[in-house]
Structure formats: C-alpha cells, structure tokens
Amino acid sequence: MSDVYLASNILLFPDEILHEILLRSPGKSVVRCSAVCKSWNSLVNSFIRHPHTRFPSNHHDDDDDVQLLFLQVYEPYKIHVKRRVHYVLHRDDSARDEHTKLTSPFVAYNNTRTCPAKKKVLDGDVDVVGTCNGLVCMVPHDDDDGGIDFAAIIWNPYIRKLVVLPKPGLAVAKNIKGIRYAFGYDSCTNDYKVLRCVNYKSLRNDDKTLKFSNYVSFRKPPTFHVEIWSLATGSWKSLIAADDDDIIPANFYPELFTRSRVVCVNGALHWLQTRRHLNGVSELSEYLVAWFDMAKEIFGETMVPEALRKKLHFQSGREWFISRYRETIALVKIRNYRFPRGDCVQIWVMEEYGVAASWAKLFTVQLQNVFVLAPLSLKNSGVLGFRKNGEVVLRDVGDGVRLLDPKSEQVSDFLIDGSCCCLNFVDSFVGSFVLYCQPNAISY
Structure with missing residues (x-):
C-alpha cells in the first residue's frame, strides 16, 4: 500500500478519531508524521495548535495513568575528576525501575553556536531551574561572570527542541553578588516566563533604574533588580521602572530567594521568605511563603501555620524546605x-491552594540513621520533591537519594538500573508539543 494512498485515505477519518490516534501515539512518531506529505503536515500542525496536548511517554505502556519524573543525575564524587551529569525520564512507579536516558540539549547548543570553544557548555556546568508542561529550564553556573554566552535554555526533551535565552543588559557587572532564576507558565496569555533576580553587593547612587523608595526596613536598602523573559516576545523586561515602585514588596529579600527552592503551582512561583519587624528595640523575623503571579506579574505572600511562623531557617539544627x-x-x-x-521529618500541606487556613500537618516521622542534607544552595537541596504515591525524595549527607514513605515510615534507596543514584533535581514531567512551532527553536 503506497504512502500516497495512506496519506489520502487517513484524512477520511472523522476529526475526533484522528485526534485520538495522534493523542495515543508517541510524540516522536507524531513529529515524524508531519514530514510525510503536505496533508499530514497540515493535520499534525492543526493538532498541535493546542500546545498542551500531551502524549504517552512510552508506546509500550498499557497504563493510561503513567507519570514520569525528570531527573538530573550525576556520578558519585571522585577526587580530581569532574562529575558527569546526564538527564533521565524515570517512570514514577515504585514497583518498576523503567527509565529513558535523554540526549543532552547542549550537544545541539555547542554544535550550532558560533561562540569560542572556551564558552562551550558541559552538562556539569548547569543547574535545572524547574519543569512545566513538558519544558525544562536550565541555567549555567557562571552566569554572573559572563563565562557562558546565554542566560538560560528552555528545553523540550520529547520533541528535541530548545530555545536559548540571550543575556539581558544587566547580565554582567562586577558588583553582582548572585543571580537566581525561576520558571513558570502564564495561562492567561499561554506564555512561558523566566523570572530573574540579580542581587548586588552595593547600590550606586547614580543608578536611576533601581528605585526603592517604598522599602521599609531597619537595615540598609536592598540592592537587587528583578526582570522577566517571555517566550512569546523573546525578550527581557525590567519589573522595576521609574513609576513602578510598588511592584517589589518591602519584605522581598533576594538572599532568601536565592537560598530557597522556587516551585511553580497554579500559575504562580512560590518560595520561603521572612518578614522582619521591630518588637520594642529588637528586630524579629517570621516565616511566610512569598509568591509571584506569572500572569499579573505581581508579588504577594501567604502566611504559614502559627506553629511554623517563627523564623527557624537559620537556627542551628533546623531547616525548612518548600516543595510542590x-x-x-x-x-x-x-x-x-x-x-x-536520625533526623526528624515533619510535613505540612496546604490542602486548599491559596487558603492559609487550610494548612494541615500530614506526618511527623523520626528517621533512623538517615541525615538530610542542609539546603546550602539550589543544587544541594535536602528535600528534592514528592512522588505521586506521596513518598518524599530526600538527599542525604552521603550524597545518596532516599525515598521516605510517611505512612509506613520506611526508607528505601532511589534506584536506577538497580543501583543507587545521585540526583541534583527531581520533578514530575509530562510530554507536550510546546516549542514545536516556535520559530527560533533549535532542533537536534
């Protein structure tokens, strides 16, 4: 049977049947179908105009409810040997150790860029910021010194496409103390955005682009700049303009933003923050969850339970983590x-999103001879996330990854190919066609 016959007769199926056929096909197969002929290309393009159309992770799966975890895996530490890093899509099923190793997007980046060889990117030189609707946001370690010629990469590993974000105007400065990124989705405009906070060591009096007249504190004014990149526009814009002093809240502390993990839920970014105020002659701090609405591009805050409100983040022997x-x-x-x-783990969940009164303590578990790594930086977070069955993914001080079942209070090792693994990043993942029609996306 000729391809011409297939191409002409497949279009005789009702649209809803064609939609189901494509929906149940592996994403890579759907992409290949677009190259068969003009009619198939038109069919596929009309199908993927809905960018959040999702497809099965593995065409051999008979489980319609299959879910995946995106992992950044690195080899155990060896003296004088640079750690090798790779990326894996792992089936989120404790009973089945199934996974797919992904081709690194930086193979394509290094081969298509014209930058000098010294600016080529290795997987060990990047951090994973987050995942959203099948996209992965990644940033280089040395963004603050100009060693790599991009700000971030947005990667769709299923259809093997990526978009390179240019460095914004404030990318390189000698007085930068640190840079932090966050990644999320704006459902109102069907857009993906990257939030970037630059923390400076000092603030120049002649810098008219940074205004903090609304800042109320008993310390020196903050020295930071916030900007956002949009996939739809392909450009950066500052969130601090001459007439926009109210955008950044008075209690926004970029150092804590840098320390806490940022998670994207319900169209908003969330991280741990503190509020500082005077109590007589002393300054007190209390915890809260700060958020940034990706659609409205505004900051806000949500209170934590009374039992958690006292600031514990920097007290010896106690650490807090936020997770989706x-x-x-x-x-x-x-x-x-x-x-x-071992350490003691306590889990609180906001049962009704956005309602501070709905915080509830789920579990308190006393671990036996298991010690969780303190959150010294983004790549050293002790609590990596949750699996769909409720297990907590923990990174211990020995560089291993443990799975804690809060109900049974049992701890097991996270295994890949039957062996213990080392992880920098874990998050849920689902395949999508986002970036398929993006004009500036790089295919590989």
Whole structure:
C-alpha cells in the first residue's frame, strides 16, 4: 500500500478519531508524521495548535495513568575528576525501575553556536531551574561572570527542541553578588516566563533604574533588580521602572530567594521568605511563603501555620524546605539530630491552594540513621520533591537519594538500573508539543 494512498485515505477519518490516534501515539512518531506529505503536515500542525496536548511517554505502556519524573543525575564524587551529569525520564512507579536516558540539549547548543570553544557548555556546568508542561529550564553556573554566552535554555526533551535565552543588559557587572532564576507558565496569555533576580553587593547612587523608595526596613536598602523573559516576545523586561515602585514588596529579600527552592503551582512561583519587624528595640523575623503571579506579574505572600511562623531557617539544627505536592504546596521541616539518631521529618500541606487556613500537618516521622542534607544552595537541596504515591525524595549527607514513605515510615534507596543514584533535581514531567512551532527553536 503506497504512502500516497495512506496519506489520502487517513484524512477520511472523522476529526475526533484522528485526534485520538495522534493523542495515543508517541510524540516522536507524531513529529515524524508531519514530514510525510503536505496533508499530514497540515493535520499534525492543526493538532498541535493546542500546545498542551500531551502524549504517552512510552508506546509500550498499557497504563493510561503513567507519570514520569525528570531527573538530573550525576556520578558519585571522585577526587580530581569532574562529575558527569546526564538527564533521565524515570517512570514514577515504585514497583518498576523503567527509565529513558535523554540526549543532552547542549550537544545541539555547542554544535550550532558560533561562540569560542572556551564558552562551550558541559552538562556539569548547569543547574535545572524547574519543569512545566513538558519544558525544562536550565541555567549555567557562571552566569554572573559572563563565562557562558546565554542566560538560560528552555528545553523540550520529547520533541528535541530548545530555545536559548540571550543575556539581558544587566547580565554582567562586577558588583553582582548572585543571580537566581525561576520558571513558570502564564495561562492567561499561554506564555512561558523566566523570572530573574540579580542581587548586588552595593547600590550606586547614580543608578536611576533601581528605585526603592517604598522599602521599609531597619537595615540598609536592598540592592537587587528583578526582570522577566517571555517566550512569546523573546525578550527581557525590567519589573522595576521609574513609576513602578510598588511592584517589589518591602519584605522581598533576594538572599532568601536565592537560598530557597522556587516551585511553580497554579500559575504562580512560590518560595520561603521572612518578614522582619521591630518588637520594642529588637528586630524579629517570621516565616511566610512569598509568591509571584506569572500572569499579573505581581508579588504577594501567604502566611504559614502559627506553629511554623517563627523564623527557624537559620537556627542551628533546623531547616525548612518548600516543595510542590500534587496541585498545591508543601512545607517540610527537618530537625537535625546527632549520630547515631536520625533526623526528624515533619510535613505540612496546604490542602486548599491559596487558603492559609487550610494548612494541615500530614506526618511527623523520626528517621533512623538517615541525615538530610542542609539546603546550602539550589543544587544541594535536602528535600528534592514528592512522588505521586506521596513518598518524599530526600538527599542525604552521603550524597545518596532516599525515598521516605510517611505512612509506613520506611526508607528505601532511589534506584536506577538497580543501583543507587545521585540526583541534583527531581520533578514530575509530562510530554507536550510546546516549542514545536516556535520559530527560533533549535532542533537536534
């Protein structure tokens, strides 16, 4: 049977049948179908005009509810040897150790860019910021010194396309203390955005682009700049303009933004923050969850339970983590104990998203001889996330990854190919066609 016959007769199926056929096909096969002929190309293009159309992760799966985890995996530490990093899509099923190793997007980036060889990117030189609707946002380690010629990469590993974000105008400066990124989705405009916070060591008096007249504090004014990149426009814009002093809240502290993980839930970015105020002659701090609405591009805050409100983040032996938990957010408190006793893990979940009164404590688990890594930086987060069955993914001080079942209080190793693994990043993942029609996307 000729391809011409197939191409002409497949269009005789009703649209809803064609939609179901494509929906149940592996994403890579759907992309290949677009190259068969003009009619198939038109069919596929009309199908993927809805960019959040999702497709099965593996055409051999008979489980319609299959879910995936996106992993950044690195090899165990060896002296004088640079760690090798790779990326994996892992089936989110404790009973089945199934995974697919992904081709790195930086192979394509290095081969298509005309930058000098010294600016070529290795997988070990990047951090994963987050995932959203089948896209992965990644940033280089040395963004603050200009060593790599891009700000970030947005990658769709299923259809093997990526978009390179240019460095904004404030990318390189000698007085930069740190740079932090966050990634999310604006459902109102069907757009993907990258939030970028630049923290400076000092503020020049003659810099008219940075205004902080609304800042109320008992310390020196903050020295930071916030900007946002849009996939739809392909450009950066500042969120601090001459007449927009109210955009950045008075209690926004970029150092804490840098320390806390940022999670995207319900169209908003969330991270741990503190509010500082005077109590007589002393300055007190209390915890809250800060957020940034991706559609309205405004900041806000949500209170945490009264039991968690006192600032514990920098107290010895206690650490807080924020994570996405299904369709809401969770707070995980780690109480550190000395050897041989293990850490104590406490989990709080906002049962109704956006309602501060709905915070509920799910579990308190005393670990046995398991010690969680303190969150010294983005890549060293002790709580990596949750699996769909409720297990907590923990990174311990020995560089291993543990799975905690809060119900049974059992701890097991996270295995890939039957072996323990080391992870920098874990998040849920689903395949999509986002970037398929993006004009500036690089295919590989």
